[in-house]
Amino acid sequence: MNSKIKHTTKDIIEKDNKHFLHPWEGLGYFGNNERxxxxxxxxxxxxxxxxxxxxxxxxxxxxxxxGYGRQEMADAISEQVMKTAYFSPFNLTCDVPTLLAEKIAQMTPGDLNTVFFTTGGSTAVDTALRYVSFYNNAKGRPNKKKVISRQDAYHGSTFLAASASGKTRDKSYQDVASGIFSFIGSPNPFRRPKGMSIEEFRDAKVKELEDRILELGPENVAAFIAEPILASGGVIIPPKGYHKMCLEVCRKHDVLYISDEVVTAFGRLGYWFASEEVFEIVPDIITSAKGITSGYLPLGACIISDKLMAEVSGKESNDAIFSNGFTFSGHPVACAAALKSIEIIEKExxxxxxxxxxxxxxxxxxxxxxxxxxxxxxxxxxxxxxxxxxxxxxxxxxxxxxxxxxxxxxxxxxxxxxxxxxxxxxxxxxxxxxxxxxxxxxxxxxxxxxxxxxxxxxxxxxxxxxxxxxxxxx
Missing domain, CATH: 3.90.1150.10 (Aspartate Aminotransferase, domain 1)
Structure with missing residues (x-):
């Protein structure tokens, strides 16, 4: 047995069952799991x-x-702990998150250059959704708040992110935000009607998006949120051209496009970000997490376009405050881990x-x-x-x-x-x-x-x- 484990496997499992409530815990088995x-x-x-x-x-x-067991990661994390273990992001800044934000801005497509650091994917999506609401309030459009999502989508487990998710079984015993989200069908070609071609299926799904915008009223629809690949829905890969056509619909009706790249960013599809390189779109907002630190520490990011920022900042701000943030936004140790992970990916x-x-x-x-x-x-x-x-x-x-x-x-x-x-x-x-x-x-x-x-x-x-x-x- 690993010498670093101070308790037997049986002891750990007993303590785990007694005290550790795990994510998505089936309570019918609570206290009796053999993990x-x-x-x-x-x-x-x-x-x-x-x-x-x-x-x-x-x-x-x-x-x-x-991968696991990277000594370079341990060294970078340890060094940052001893240098600056924490700073308050509300009234101070720090070199490490600033350099990471600059690095991410260089990787993202188009003019997505403003990075808001979060604690993970759920809070990155929550931030994106809150920014969309803030943006329309600041522009004097308080009714433009509806967000369109898709069945089979998963966007997180904070209240707004969970409400934006389209996996119905995850909502069986949970409340969700009402009056904000509207769901269209999953773009899963495997489930298309018999006799329908992939292209016909794609066109029908894109039409469904436009029809829903028109049904709700473009003046009421703020954003469309979409994972490039619906990961937790079962690696659902929409037909070729789907995202590009959806973006065109959004542009036509002044609807923002949020690309949820919590899974697909930082190399999973062979590129830093998949939106443009793989799916030929430059969205308004990108969310990311997971691979940003290769799982070594919790970190997420919501990345916003210059265009959106310019429309509600400076002389256009009306003194508005984007009152969204976390104690650990831009945590220097997590950001150091991200910079080192990116360095390793580049070097190797x-x-x-x-x-x-x-x-x-x-x-x-x-x-x-x-x-x-x-x-x-x-x-x-x-x-x-x-x-x-x-x-x-x-x-x-x-x-x-x-x-x-x-x-x-x-x-x-x-x-x-x-x-x-x-x-x-x-x-x-x-x-x-x-x-x-x-x-x-x-x-x-x-x-x-x-x-x-x-x-x-x-x-x-x-x-x-x-x-x-x-x-x-x-």
Whole structure:
């Protein structure tokens, strides 16, 4: 067992169950979970408190860009702790967040040059939404407050960010902001009507956005918020041209475009930001977090265009105050971690590595399509989703989907791979430093895990193999 762990695995699990309320905790299991205890990590691998090593297929939570165990990160963080551990961002400034803001402004597309630092992705989105409201109030347009989002979207868990999210199961027992958000359909091509082409589906989704703006009244619609790829929705990749066409609709009706790049920024798709380089748009606001520090410390950023800032600042401000902020906005230690992570990505040419290895990654994940319960595979950059389905017409019961996902997760972990099942969907976003050999190992285990779960379901009478397939083939 790792010598740095002062308690046994059993002790940690007991204390965890007694005192630690985890995010998205299923309260039916509260106090009785048997979680793996993370105790170390190096590169793409995590080690548990019993010394077992796992490929971290989920990359923590979409964020371990440079991998675990980087001594350079520890040194940079330690040095900053001893230099300036904290400053009040309300009335002081500091060199480290200022230099990071400048660096980010150099990376972003167009005129997005003003950076508001937050504590993570949720607060970055919350800040973007509050800025949109502030902006329209300052411009004398108090009715222009509606925000359009999409089904399957996830934007965070603070009140406004959660209200902007379109995953209905996350709202089952939670209140949300009323009268602000309006949802249009998910741009998931896999769920398009039979007989409809990808292009027809794309055009219909764009038309739905414009129709909703017209229905609500352009004078009432403030913004459209969209993840370039709907990550927590299951790596949903909209059809080519979708974002560009949506931006054109927004420009036509004076609606701001918020690109939520909390997952896709800082290298996940092979670029610092995906909005322009991958999806050919220059939005009004970009939100980011996760990969900004490679998960080493919490940090987020809301990045605002010069145009928006100019319209409500200086002589145009009417002495308005953007009364939004956090005790830890621009925290110097977190910002030092971000600067060092960016330096490592540049020095080791990790963005170039992602673009180079992406075709191999896509090939290996696509090879899983022959497994009978695999319904769809979605991949771009170094993120992917393998969606498993058991029922006819691409539908199965939610209870059975949960059971299937749980069994896949269990089998994979027993073989040394951590996956992150979203009900029936297995999502992956490993450290961007992953090699071809490690990709081979990852998908060999995932294949075996899915096949083992499939055999479990057949054995237990929960699913029947289609007659045209032979169980022995899998």
């Amino acid at each position: 793996t205890v993370a105790a170390g990590g190096e590169g793409i691998y995590l080690t548990d408190s019993d010394g077992n090593s796992y490929i971290d297929g989920a990359g923590g939570m979409w964020c371990t860009q440079i 040419k990790i963005l170039e590595h992602v673009r180079e290895i992406e075709p191999y990654w896509a090939k290996k994940v696509s090879e899983l399509a022959d497994i009978p319960i695999v319904g769809d595979i979605r991949t771009q950059g170094l993120m992917a989703c393998v969606e498993c389905l058991l029922g006819p017409e691409n539908e199965s019961s939610l209870e059975l989907d949960y059971e299937m996902g749980s069994r896949i997760d269990k089998h994979c972990q027993e073989m040394g791979l951590i996956v992150r099942p979203f009900i029936n969907m297995n999502v992956m976003s490993p450290a961007l430093t992953i090699t071809k050999d490690q990709i081979d190992d990852m998908f060999t285990i995932l294949r075996k895990g899915i096949e083992n779960a499939m055999h479990d379901l057949i054995r237990d009478g929960l699913w029947e193999m289609p007659a045209e397939l032979a169980v022995s083939d899998f």
